Amino acid sequence: MNQLKAFVGHSFTEDDDAVVRAFLEFFDKVKKMNIGFSWEHAKDAEPNELAEKVLRLIEDKNLFIGICTNKEAAILPDKLRKCRLKKKIFKAEANNFYSKTSDWIIQEIGLAIGRRMDLILLVEKGIRPPGGLQGNIEYITFERKAPEKSFCKILDMIQSLFPKAKPTSATETEIRVLSEEKTEIKEQTEEMLEPKADWDIKRYKLALMRMIKNDNEEGAQRINNAYQF
Structure with missing residues (x-):
C-alpha cells in the first residue's frame, strides 16, 4: 500500500471521552499534514453492530492504533481468599490487583496482528500492557490528564512506519526531509x-x-x- 491507513480502536465510555477525543483530534491534525496518513474509527453502537462495523472498517487498513485506557481491575486466582463467614465472597490484598484495558480492545489488537497490520499501542500509565502475542511489541505510554505529552512520540512512530508502507516517491521525499x-x-x-x-x-x-x-x-x-x- 502507498499510504498509512489506520484504524483507531478505543473505548466508548463517558469517562474516557475526553482523553479519546484528544487523540482523535491529534490524528486529524496529522492527517492534514498531507504526509500520507489517514484514519477511521467505529462509533458507539450495539455490540453486534459494532463488531460488524469494525470488521468492515478494518478491511483496507494497514495500521492499527489502539488507545488502551484503564477499564478493569484484575487479579490472579491464587491471590483470592474465601471469606470465613461468607464462602461466596472472595477477598484479596489491594496490591495484588492490577489495572488493564478492556477485553474488546485486546480482541481488536489480536485481529490486527492476525491481519499482519502494523501496530501503535497507546497505553495509559499504570495499566498492564496487553500481553499474549503482542507482548513483545513496543508501546507508548500516556497520562490521562495530559495525553498531549505523548504526541511527539506518536508522530515519530507514524513517520517511522512509512518505509514499511511503501510510500509514493513524493511522500518518501517529504519523510526523508522531515527526518534530516x-x-x-x-x-x-x-x-x-x-x-x-x-x-x-x-x-x-x-x-x-x-x-x-x-x-x-x-x-x-x-x-x-x-x-x-
Whole structure:
C-alpha cells in the first residue's frame, strides 16, 4: 500500500471521552499534514453492530492504533481468599490487583496482528500492557490528564512506519526531509517558525509538524491560514 491507513480502536465510555477525543483530534491534525496518513474509527453502537462495523472498517487498513485506557481491575486466582463467614465472597490484598484495558480492545489488537497490520499501542500509565502475542511489541505510554505529552512520540512512530508502507516517491521525499531536518527544527524558536513570504511547501510542512508537536493550535492554524495544504 502507498499510504498509512489506520484504524483507531478505543473505548466508548463517558469517562474516557475526553482523553479519546484528544487523540482523535491529534490524528486529524496529522492527517492534514498531507504526509500520507489517514484514519477511521467505529462509533458507539450495539455490540453486534459494532463488531460488524469494525470488521468492515478494518478491511483496507494497514495500521492499527489502539488507545488502551484503564477499564478493569484484575487479579490472579491464587491471590483470592474465601471469606470465613461468607464462602461466596472472595477477598484479596489491594496490591495484588492490577489495572488493564478492556477485553474488546485486546480482541481488536489480536485481529490486527492476525491481519499482519502494523501496530501503535497507546497505553495509559499504570495499566498492564496487553500481553499474549503482542507482548513483545513496543508501546507508548500516556497520562490521562495530559495525553498531549505523548504526541511527539506518536508522530515519530507514524513517520517511522512509512518505509514499511511503501510510500509514493513524493511522500518518501517529504519523510526523508522531515527526518534530516528534525534536529535543526527542534532548536528553532516559535518566532522563527512564523510563516514567511519566501517559504516553499516543504518549509510550511516542517513548521506545521513542529507546531503540532508543541500542541500549539494557534501556531498550526496560522500556518494553515498562510498556506492551505
